Amino acid sequence: MTRRTVRKTQRGNMAIEFSIVFPLFFVVFYAIVTYSIIFVAQQSLTLAAEEGARAALRFQANAQTVDDALARRATAACETAKNLTNWLASAAQCSAAPAPCTYDASLRCIQVTLNYGYAQRPLVPTLPLFGLALPGSLIARAMVQLDPDNVL
Template sequence: MKTIRALSTPRHQRGVYAIEFAVVFMVFFSILYAVICYGMLFAFRLGLQNAAEDGARAALQYQSSLEDRRKRAADVAAFQSDWMPQVVKPIVSAQICRVEGINQCSPITCGPSWSQRCQVEVLVRADNLGSLLPPLPSFAVPTQIAGKASMLLELR
């Protein structure tokens, strides 16, 4: 009986609080770290999606040709995604495609009829996220993120 009572005295329990604090701190710090990293990732993804949508909307403005509409969409998407850090420079692509068909983005003729309708597709992609985000396990961070938007073009 004496040995059990002797170990439960405050003198023998001195280091327990430090060990409990270390374990609890690691758990809470890991959760906070993951929330901050994924918050940054979602903010970047939302920014790329907004840039793609703004580029697709810009293609709806009047331009003299389909190529000018495509170029305007790419320029606006590139301008809107310019806030991204230089380490992760977004890659912007815009193309005008047929809505239906097997080879949609071959040289096409768009027209006002329903069978000749076309759409603009804007893709804003960012690679090299590992150098921007704080270090996480490789299975937890995607290699690239992208925003994609498309709009049906009205031709007259």
């Protein structure tokens, strides 16, 4: 067989090979991009929860009672956390509430929780069957201990 005959018989092989290999490469690329963005969103939520907990340490003026001071600190914590997660289209739900410190019940703590429903608002459009491997929600929590002498 001459070279010319071999080329004519091999003409469509590359297109067939490409059509077989391309979906595999695309799925791997899609998985890398999707999980990278999920990782970035989770780290962003964790940072926002930590910064919200730090904001709860700041003194809140005009508080009349300890419960009022704790409520104001919780509000400040959520405001700070929400400001840091605004790139998630304000879809992250924040809750900050006084919680008992697990190591000493006589102390006051505030727990900040951020919850982003990834299943309802995915950052990357999901492919069929990929939804099974993605998290339903991304949750970040941070807790801070308040100085009992400086709550008010």
